[in-house]
Amino acid sequence: MGSGTHLGKVRGLGSARHGAHHWLIQRVTAIGNILLFTWFLLSLTQLGSFDYDTVTAWLSSPVSAVLMMLLCISAFWHLRLGLQVLIEDYIHDHGTKFGVIILLNIYAIGCGTFAVFSVAKIAFTGAAS
Amino acid sequence: MMGQQKARPLSPHLGIWRWGAAMTVSILHRITGDGMAIVGGLLLTWWLFSLANGPEYYAMFQSHMSAWYGYVVLVGLSWAFFQHFVSGLRHFVLDVGAGYEVEANNRWSAVLPFLSIALTAAFWAVIVYV
Numbered sequence: 107m108g109s110g111t112h113l114g115k116v117r118g119l120g121s122a123r124h125g126a127h128h129w130l131i132q133r134v135t136a137i138g139n140i141l142l143f144t145w146f147l148l149s150l151t152q153l154g155s156f157d158y159d160t161v162t163a164w165l166s167s168p169v170s171a172v173l174m175m176l177l178c179i180s181a182f183w184h185l186r187l188g189l190q191v192l193i194e195d196y197i198h199d200h201g202t203k204f205g206v207i208i209l210l211n212i213y214a215i216g217c218g219t220f221a222v223f224s225v226a227k228i229a230f231t232g233a234a235s
Numbered sequence: 236m237m238g239q240q241k242a243r244p245l246s247p248h249l250g251i252w253r254w255g256a257a258m259t260v261s262i263l264h265r266i267t268g269d270g271m272a273i274v275g276g277l278l279l280t281w282w283l284f285s286l287a288n289g290p291e292y293y294a295m296f297q298s299h300m301s302a303w304y305g306y307v308v309l310v311g312l313s314w315a316f317f318q319h320f321v322s323g324l325r326h327f328v329l330d331v332g333a334g335y336e337v338e339a340n341n342r343w344s345a346v347l348p349f350l351s352i353a354l355t356a357a358f359w360a361v362i363v364y365v
Contacts, residue, residue, distance in 0.1 A: 133327075133330070140323075143316065143320075147358065150362065151361045157297075158286070158290040158293045158294070161286060162286055165286065181276070182276060185275075188268050189273075192269050214276070217277065220280050220284065223287075224287035225283055225287075227287040228283070
């Protein structure tokens with residue numbers, strides 16, 4: 107990789123062959139989190155009550171349901187990237203690191219999917235039960 | 236050669252740096268981010284799962300969240316969010332190559348922990364009183 111331009115190295119092909127992708131997606135999801143969590147926290151201050159009927163009625167509206175799904179995706183993606191950096195910084199044994207990264211993927215993708223499915227269930231059936 | 240353990244010059248190490256505001260904000264960014272990643276991720280999932288599971292299950296979730304330890308977790312998470320939020324905005328400024336002047340960097344770093352506490356207090360004031 108000695109002959110590439112600086113930009114070329116950063117774009118695609120550093121020593122790890124992933125370039126700046128991890129760094130860039132962390133920023134992209136950070137911007138997503140800023141927008142979505144601002145909406146989320148403002149919504150929480152506007153709800154008035156946190157009882158079951160109020161919260162499910164709010165989450166059943168298409169806009170709220172979609173934004174909450176996007177929030178789950180953006181947040182779990184971002185936290186997966188952040189925890190990966192933590193693991194890479196503090197766990198140096200290759201085998202242990204590999205195992206913990208697998209656990210991280212199970213946690214982030216598992217909980218993220220679980221959360222998105224829950225929002226779907228609330229939106230499609232929640233308000234009625 | 237083996238026996239000679241002379242004191243050799245060391246590169247600057249964590250132990251000899253004077254602790255500063257930028258270092259505080261940096262480690263707070265990591266602690267709050269990774270704390271939220273685990274506690275916040277689980278709590279968000281549990282909250283949505285409870286809502287999807289019906290009123291009785293959600294009542295159980297609410298009883299935990301309205302207990303003293305629930306408030307400790309929620310207030311802690313909201314503080315972690317605002318601290319990570321403001322230090323994340325700092326990182327965006329640093330990402331574009333600005334804010335590295337020692338004076339400005341230290342000043343902004345020192346302000347951020349107070350800003351996050353103020354934002355947390357404001358958020359809970361609105362939740363409780365408005």
